[in-house]
Amino acid sequence: MRNLVDLVEKFATDPDRAHRELVVNLPGFKVLHLCLKPGQRMPLHDHPGCHVTITGLSGTASVMLDGVATSVAPQQLLSFQGESQVSPGNDSEADCAVLITLVERPAALVAV
DSSP: OOOOOOHHHHOOOOSSSOEEEEEEEETTEEEEEEEEOTTOBOOOBOOTTEEEEEEEEESOEEEEETTEEEEEOBTOEEEEETTSOEEEEOOSSSOEEEEEEEEEOOGGGSOO
């Protein structure tokens, strides 16, 4: 199966809420494109049983991860276990976009 996605075409912001679009949705593997205007933030949440990466595409995202803020600029990748509490946001003065990848870990590797 081939699926070529033009991420430039996916860039869109909404003044009222973060713009999210699922670009890959396969069993155990999901990729989400997230665009944020300045001041927007996703609610604090987790992804138990997954390994998560957040890749900077444009602008600089501010990711709260277990209470610690980390800036993710274009060409940077933040990775962590899904049991962590995460809240991607935009604390900068320009729009930003990130690619979020969720990969389910085999049951034997999931923290209990």
